[in-house]
Amino acid sequence: MPSPGESRFPATLGAFDARRIPVLQADVLVIGAGIAGATAALHAADAGASVLCVSKGEFDEANTAWAQGGMAAALRSDDSPERHARDTLVVGAGLAAPEVVREVVSRGPHMVAWLQGLGARFDRAADGAFALGREGGHSTNRVVHANGDSTGREIQRALSQALRNHERILCKVGPFVRDLLVGDGRCVGAVVLDGDRELAIHARAVILATGGAGQVYRETTNPSGACGDGHALAFRAGARLTDLEFVQFHPTVLYIAGASRFLISEVVRGAGAVLRDREGSRFMTAIHPDAELAPRDIVSRAILDRMVATNDTHVYLDLSGVQGDPHELFPSISRICRAFDIDIARDPIPVRPGAHYMVGGAVVDGDGRTSVPGLWACGEVAATGLHGANRLASNSLLEGAVFGASAGTAAAAEPRLGVLPRHDDLAESSDQAPLLQLDDVLYSLKSLMWRQVGLSRARDGLTQAVERIGLWNRYVRRSHPGTRRACELQNMLTTSALVATAALTRQESRGTHFRSDFPTRDDSNWCRRVVLARADDGVILAQPGDLRNPSDPRGDGS
Numbered sequence: 001m002p003s004p005g006e007s008r009f010p011a012t013l014g015a016f017d018a019r020r021i022p023v024l025q026a027d028v029l030v031i032g033a034g035i036a037g038a039t040a041a042l043h044a045a046d047a048g049a050s051v052l053c054v055s056k057g058e059f060d061e062a063n064t065a066w067a068q069g070g071m072a073a074a075l076r077s078d079d080s081p082e083r084h085a086r087d088t089l090v091v092g093a094g095l096a097a098p099e100v101v102r103e104v105v106s107r108g109p110h111m112v113a114w115l116q117g118l119g120a121r122f123d124r125a126a127d128g129a130f131a132l133g134r135e136g137g138h139s140t141n142r143v144v145h146a147n148g149d150s151t152g153r154e155i156q157r158a159l160s161q162a163l164r165n166h167e168r169i170l171c172k173v174g175p176f177v178r179d180l181l182v183g184d185g186r187c188v189g190a191v192v193l194d195g196d197r198e199l200a201i202h203a204r205a206v207i208l209a210t211g212g213a214g215q216v217y218r219e220t221t222n223p224s225g226a227c228g229d230g231h232a233l234a235f236r237a238g239a240r241l242t243d244l245e246f247v248q249f250h251p252t253v254l255y256i257a258g259a260s261r262f263l264i265s266e267v268v269r270g271a272g273a274v275l276r277d278r279e280g281s282r283f284m285t286a287i288h289p290d291a292e293l294a295p296r297d298i299v300s301r302a303i304l305d306r307m308v309a310t311n312d313t314h315v316y317l318d319l320s321g322v323q324g325d326p327h328e329l330f331p332s333i334s335r336i337c338r339a340f341d342i343d344i345a346r347d348p349i350p351v352r353p354g355a356h357y358m359v360g361g362a363v364v365d366g367d368g369r370t371s372v373p374g375l376w377a378c379g380e381v382a383a384t385g386l387h388g389a390n391r392l393a394s395n396s397l398l399e400g401a402v403f404g405a406s407a408g409t410a411a412a413a414e415p416r417l418g419v420l421p422r423h424d425d426l427a428e429s430s431d432q433a434p435l436l437q438l439d440d441v442l443y444s445l446k447s448l449m450w451r452q453v454g455l456s457r458a459r460d461g462l463t464q465a466v467e468r469i470g471l472w473n474r475y476v477r478r479s480h481p482g483t484r485r486a487c488e489l490q491n492m493l494t495t496s497a498l499v500a501t502a503a504l505t506r507q508e509s510r511g512t513h514f515r516s517d518f519p520t521r522d523d524s525n526w527c528r529r530v531v532l533a534r535a536d537d538g539v540i541l542a543q544p545g546d547l548r549n550p551s552d553p554r555g556d557g558s
């Protein structure tokens, strides 16, 4: 077996020569059309730039459209940005950057108003004020929602309409970005697979807004496109990444064998639903003073422990104590459960945890600039410092909107159009390629990540995971060079290797990251971020970096 150091990840997934394929031009290329990408595109276009926005999937297949609970913002008279910041910092477990937290939460009310201005309709109480929900970690009600539990769908509807109507934005649904183009150390565009043809986009600035990576896990709340493409694209382009060990697992995902995993939002527990095991015993009260509303990682691990203790594949969410009619309060959840003959007002819902949110991503500054000139990142693919070691519920839509706005505005001001590079195909010959079943590798990867890089991790399992992923990585592309499926799988392998390497490096437990061999938080050694980058020979470099300046991998401030 190769050692972890022998796993090499290529700088590109294929050749590029601008003389051989069509080249489109735009001032700003935005990759992704969820809340981060759409907000960035709209702000860049409003600042005067011509924008090309590409999305490999339909708009309503992005994570954004799936968001249920809502978007956090301090809107009530008894709330304040300072209070919202305090809650965010507590959940961030010592790693959130206070100045980033203050900036993001103070812009919350403005971003809610901006979305309303685009036509997003948020739920109102009888007195006309916003109806605000409450989720775990929030000290008061501050979650704006739409149509009960369909907030993401409503936000995405308003954003998609604005994107399509803007005269300086061209949207393309379907093109898959294979590689970023980097020439003379600067990002100048991207290579795209559009059906069976390849084309290039040459731009002054590129904004990555590709969302999360939940699909690298067997159990996940994320839609099928959340493959970590952007994390892998940023890594191959030479950007620094951080916080990849922090993967948030959501405790309550509908579990019915064979059915796709549907999130049962935390607002359901916020409204009074409780967790019970197969005997009907409520177990969270003995584990945490906040019981079902304890931080997500604590509830998730408690559920797994209870599943083992009761030899069951899931636990149950009991809504009988919810004030009001659950069908009216949670119409989407009611509809999905009804399809499986579960009446949520009467029947407990079978649930178990699933991978939900990727805290880590490309290191960015306050404007969303990555460490590669010309490349910006926002939304789930970026590591802004807002979340620290864990994400406060409903802060991610907020972050996507705030950083999308900043990145779009800053990228529009980028003056230089760099020169397109030329990439030779660096892959080994496909002559002796093994006949790999991509689906088999995919399933094995997801299982490996769930078992060994999931809710509870330890050195041996993580080391083995890094080695296995490196091995698969060597063969996948040779086996099916240039196809979208192979590229997506290669991205999943790369992102998984980054997560496993970061998790192996952090020898403590904090936030979402739990090491059974280092079960306590170690503030003397680990108030730092693990910074990852690609070395010239393709191996993953992982080093603890300075907390204030994660783009300094040595951590000595130099």
Ligand SMILES: Cc1cc2nc3c(=O)[nH]c(=O)nc-3n(C[C@H](O)[C@H](O)[C@H](O)COP(=O)(O)OP(=O)(O)OC[C@H]3O[C@@H](n4cnc5c(N)ncnc54)[C@H](O)[C@@H]3O)c2cc1C
Pocket: 031, 032, 033, 034, 035, 036, 037, 054, 055, 056, 057, 058, 059, 061, 062, 063, 064, 065, 066, 067, 068, 069, 070, 071, 072, 151, 152, 175, 176, 177, 178, 209, 210, 211, 212, 221, 222, 223, 225, 229, 230, 263, 356, 357, 378, 379, 380, 381, 393, 394, 395, 396, 397, 398, 400
């Ligand atoms: C079930 C569920 C419920 C959630 N509930 C909430 C909630 O209540 N509140 C909250 O704050 N957060 C919630 N989240 C998290 C939140 O939805 C996401 O973090 C957020 O929407 C991410 O937005 P984004 O713009 O970064 O990415 P996305 O919305 O995922 O958009 C990514 C875009 O990138 C495109 N893309 C990806 N790769 C490529 C490629 N290679 N080439 C071209 N295009 C590409 C996709 O097609 C898509 O358009 C939830 C997430 C899930 C899954």
